[in-house]
Amino acid sequence: MFPGAFPAGAQDRLLPASIPYRFFGTAVVLHLAAWAVLLAAAGEVPGFAGGLGPVLAALHLVTLGVLAMTALGAAFQLLPVATSRALGPDWACRLSWWLLAPGVVALAIGMGTGWMTALEGGAVLAAAGLVVGGSLMARTLAGVPGLAAITRPTWLALAALLVLAGLGLLLVWDFAAGLLPDHVRVAAVHGLVAGYGFMGSLALGFSTVLVPMFVLGQPVPDAIGRRCAALVAAGLVLAAAGALAGLGWLVVLGGTAGLAAAAMHAIALAKVFKGRMRKRLEPFFRLLLPGWAVLPVSILAGMALALGVPVARLAPLWGFLMVFGWLLTVVTGILQRIMPFLASMHTAAAGGKPALLSGLTARRPLDLHAGLHGLAIVLVAAGILAGSPLLVRLGAAAGLAGAAAFAAFAIELARRYRAHRLSSLSSSSSPLATTKDVRP
Numbered sequence: 001m002f003p004g005a006f007p008a009g010a011q012d013r014l015l016p017a018s019i020p021y022r023f024f025g026t027a028v029v030l031h032l033a034a035w036a037v038l039l040a041a042a043g044e045v046p047g048f049a050g051g052l053g054p055v056l057a058a059l060h061l062v063t064l065g066v067l068a069m070t071a072l073g074a075a076f077q078l079l080p081v082a083t084s085r086a087l088g089p090d091w092a093c094r095l096s097w098w099l100l101a102p103g104v105v106a107l108a109i110g111m112g113t114g115w116m117t118a119l120e121g122g123a124v125l126a127a128a129g130l131v132v133g134g135s136l137m138a139r140t141l142a143g144v145p146g147l148a149a150i151t152r153p154t155w156l157a158l159a160a161l162l163v164l165a166g167l168g169l170l171l172v173w174d175f176a177a178g179l180l181p182d183h184v185r186v187a188a189v190h191g192l193v194a195g196y197g198f199m200g201s202l203a204l205g206f207s208t209v210l211v212p213m214f215v216l217g218q219p220v221p222d223a224i225g226r227r228c229a230a231l232v233a234a235g236l237v238l239a240a241a242g243a244l245a246g247l248g249w250l251v252v253l254g255g256t257a258g259l260a261a262a263a264m265h266a267i268a269l270a271k272v273f274k275g276r277m278r279k280r281l282e283p284f285f286r287l288l289l290p291g292w293a294v295l296p297v298s299i300l301a302g303m304a305l306a307l308g309v310p311v312a313r314l315a316p317l318w319g320f321l322m323v324f325g326w327l328l329t330v331v332t333g334i335l336q337r338i339m340p341f342l343a344s345m346h347t348a349a350a351g352g353k354p355a356l357l358s359g360l361t362a363r364r365p366l367d368l369h370a371g372l373h374g375l376a377i378v379l380v381a382a383g384i385l386a387g388s389p390l391l392v393r394l395g396a397a398a399g400l401a402g403a404a405a406f407a408a409f410a411i412e413l414a415r416r417y418r419a420h421r422l423s424s425l426s427s428s429s430s431p432l433a434t435t436k437d438v439r440p
């Protein structure tokens with residue numbers, strides 16, 4: 001689509017910086033909260049099989065508080081640039097955050113404590129925030145010709161969003177009413193649709209834009225986007241139907257379609273890497289590449305779980321690999337690159353000399369985060385398999401330390417951005433600058 005950089009005129013379609021960064025900043029804070037809650041609940045993680053409690057709260061602090069929050073903030077800015085279409089009124093973007101942010105916090109409190117008022121109210125607010133955000137995305141995509149590599153996965157993600165929101169509200173209601181014939185199976189479908197359907201499809205679509213842009217490579221062909229989206233859609237329908245009906249072989253068929261989509265996507269990106277102009281990969285790829293490698297592992301774990309493979313604690317392992325191992329790893333990798341990138345774009349749009357990415361990015365906190373996050377994934381996964389709360393606790397502590405390092409990166413980015421803006425304003429208002437700008 002636009003290898004190497006945003007297309008001409010992209011600065012004219014920049015949203016006010018306060019819109020995407022309120023989502024990104026919230027994601028950074030709730031990233032810390034998620035690991036802190038998981039650390040406090042380390043003893044419950046290996047045997048977790050669903051139900052209210054701090055483990056469920058930590059899971060949703062990641063899925064809604066980090067993943068969905070980042071996805072909306074990125075989509076609000078990227079889709080108008082990619083499609084050359086207006087997103088919608090700024091107030092609607094802010095409304096999405098005002099609904100989602102308090103909704104996630106209240107939902108997590110309700111899940112962790114069993115306080116039904118917070119649980120139900122938070123679920124309604126969070127679902128409303130997602131629907132508002134999804135409606136803005138749909139408005140942007142409506143009538144866009146071509147661009148199937150991003151539009152098809154995004155439409156699939158929006159369809160999954162409606163399903164996961166409905167199932168989420170149903171599950172919350174069932175905690176009090178207890179009328180669902182099998183709460184666990186419905187929860188499994190909710191997890192499948194949320195992880196692989198909503199966030200997975202968005203990651204699929206956005207990576208076909210962001211990866212070629214950041215490596216100066218050719219875009220992924222639209223035909224690949226259409227085929228991947230079709231495979232993901234088929235896989236979701238089959239796996240969800242199998243999980244709901246308790247038919248393991250149907251889940252395996254769905255998982256096989258998902259593996260095929262992942263393989264096709266990986267091959268397409270490998271071709272982008274092979275023909276790229278920027279030969280040296282940027283540091284954020286040390287999260288992206290391992291994160292995408294965990295995707296097929298998580299699918300295989302889900303297939304084994306559906307078949308009843310006699311491996312202890314396979315259910316919590318599958319959920320952890322999907323949410324923390326794959327999605328959180330990929331999303332924090334994207335976030336550490338897109339935050340300074342958009343900050344640089346905003347300094348250029350404001351006039352004066354644009355800030356360099358290297359000048360906005362603090363490398364040491366990101367180095368710490370990458371190492372600690374990787375260690376956390378390995379230790380928690382090992383702790384789940386071994387049934388060891390100690391390993392889970394050590395892994396969650398590493399994850400919390402990594403999240404703190406990531407927060408330090410975000411704070412330093414804000415400081416450097418503000419310093420650059422103040423410096424630019426000071427230079428433009430100096431007598432020398434004023435004399436230079438005067439025309440006869």
